[in-house]
Amino acid sequence: MTNQNTNTTLKSDLNEAKILLVGQGGVGKTSIIKRLTGSSFDLAESKTAGIQIQPWSVSIKKKRYKLNIWDFGGQEIMHATHQFFLTERSLYILVIDTRMGERENGLEYWLKIIESFGGDSPIIVVGNKIDQHQLDIDKRGLKAKYKNITTIVETSCKNSQGIDELRDVLTAATIKLPHIHKKISQNWLSVRTKIEKSKESFINFSRFENICINEAVVNSEEQLTLLSFLHDLGIVFHYKDDPRLEDTNILNPNWVTNGVYDILNSRLLAKSKGILHVNQLHQILNRAEYPKHTHFFIIDMMRKFEPCLSV
Secondary structure: OOOOOOOOOOEEEOOEEEEEEEOOOOOOHHHHHHHHHOOOOOOOOOOOOOEEEEEEEEEEOOEEEEEEEEEEOOOHHHHHHHHHHOOOOOEEEEEEEOOOOOOOOOHHHHHHHHHHHHOOOOEEEEEEOOOOOOOOOOHHHHHHHOOOEEEEEEEOOOOOOOHHHHHHHHHHHHOOOHHHHOEEEHHHHHHHHHHHHOOOOEEEHHHHHHHHHHOOOOOHHHHHHHHHHHHHHOOOEOOOOOOOOOOEEEOOHHHHHHHHHHHHOOHHHHHOOOOOOHHHHHHHOOOOOOOHHHHHHHHHHHHHHOOOOOO
């Protein structure tokens, strides 16, 4: 056992938050991230496949904050898998295309999804491509119906219109997140570092316990609290309320989404008109990435969030 003598009273400010960009495909989520973070902008930006996670270090009121930006691919077939990773205690940016109406943008769909999985998390609605068309939505009605909408911002990634305003709104909302000023023990940070350095796509709960014990986090209740905290930050995904999923902790979100994507797009599934038997998964999933004992976990994730139903 290591770090037995660690002073558990030593604490550091968290100064970290999870930012999630959601919306239909092609609305400009990746372009907005590039404009916000100062990366090179590509007018012909390709659509994001799966999930991209980008750390962004910002200075707010003379303090450094780490923002983990989650960019979700907008392909409709992957919308159900987004739900796997929508968490509470986060900041949501819902991007819509000003050239399309509320229904085409799936505005109500996304707001309801965030409301269901994001709890009290604030929402910034971004109407993008304002250089091509004015934003035409019922701003007052939406804010009245969805209380978590803090601001509606109009932007153009092409000419950077509204990007500075969005950056200001985003940082202001970030420092209001209750957990961002939380004091974290050095032991917790050590557990988090060990997990982040892991090259594994998933670990079982006993493996997580061992990591905690090795970093002097030995109390079982504290371990569960830490696990829940890491879940909200997007470091680990743990579904404690579902007995089918509670033993497996996801470290690599794309491990799950790619597995689901491979199943939903498989010729075998198309040939059987949507009927899939678990014993067929070895023909669909890569054996090295998805050993047999993980197959039920992938299917149970799909059952939980309803990309598939038992028959």
